[in-house]
Amino acid sequence: MTDLSAFPITRKWPARHPERLQLYSLPTPNGVKVSIMLEEIDLPYEVHKVSFDSNDQLTPEFISLSANNKIPAILDPDGPGGQPLPLFESGAILLYLAEKTGRLLPKDPALRYEAIQWLMFQMGGVGPMFGQVGFFNIFAGKDYEDKRPRDRYVAESRRLLGVLDKRLEGRDWVMGDYSIVDIAIWPWVRNLIVRYDAAELVGMADFANVRRVLEAFLARPAVQRGLKIPG
Template identity: 50%
Template sequence: MIDVYSTATPNGHKVHILLEELGLAYRVHHIDIGAGDQFKPDFLAISPNNKITAIVDADGPDGKPISLFESGAILLYLAGKSGQFLGTTDREKFTTLQWLMFQMGGVGPMLGQAHHFRIYAPEKITYAVDRYTKEARRLYGVLDRRLTEHTWLAGSAYTIADIATFPWIRSWQNQGIELSEFPQVQRWFDDIAARPAVQRGVAVLADLRKPFTDDKARDVLFGSAQYAQRVAPIAQ
């Protein structure tokens, strides 16, 4: 049994989707990030960066439990454990890895910033909105060009690179994107969204998702509260 500590955000959905695709037994534990659950000691013991998602697999590589944080690392672990969605040859695996890293280093952070400054920032900073909206468009362009040449991001097979990227594209409107302007991304997105396992994965914890509009949640997620929770005073 795999215990999943998560919430209904893109980084949570990645893991939920892969678990559903693999058909692995898992038990989900809701981490209410708006309420500050991510700072509780039990969660920090498995996710020291106080971010979702984290897992504990009772049946680790050596037969002993293993805990993992960082959604990309979790996808790699689950794909390796199952022998699925990573590729079989070295070429396929490294191609999958490069597009997974593209999501982890580019798509996630940059689209997240576009989302933040367009939706959640307490004041509209024109420079920030323009910068991250333009970067979002650039990244969608990279994806569209890739998907013009290949059915899936890593080539001819659906992999964890697609699973990692898809949840971020679900919020295209909040990123200032019109998906129809990127027809190959639209085709790819629709194909993934139609998969039954994906539909089950994005439904996990969705009924507990709350908009982060109240002052407390904003402070916990974006303000001083998160730093006060984790930054120890400097010894004199």
């Protein structure tokens, strides 16, 4: 039987199925990237809810796995060489799972790096900028009288949507075929509309390709399941 007791995180979140990949997460845009990926590749996993309400992300047990105290994080009992692998950062986890299973990442080396390029576009641009729109539009920043910070992030988010919309011309998905790039990007686009109430603010109506592909993404059964994990 697989033994994960050497990992402190299992003291706070015991593994009922230690032979399965352990996911520590919440249904945020970054969190659902991994749950959607796991649902898409049909890899058995056990999910543990990291509650922000009780500051679970700041506990020593969680930080022992995720040094940056951010979700999601995983503990794979069957990592490289058959040894357990702890991993944090959603983009790194997506790459790891794609390479572990040989799915949702192009095998051609040039296309693989092209996909990684667009994954970094999400990690370095879409996520941080859309998140700032959320902060200034519906969270604490909405009460600031000075709207210049909000408008700066709105303008940059609109620019990024324009880049994405142009990329999608003549393509079903960002890489042509469905990939980890889509799993990374579309939860953030959805959040911009549904959670941050910013569709009108960023002019979403102007980006027909973005709206088309978002609709296709949300229609996928694995996506629909992954968006609710953990419940």
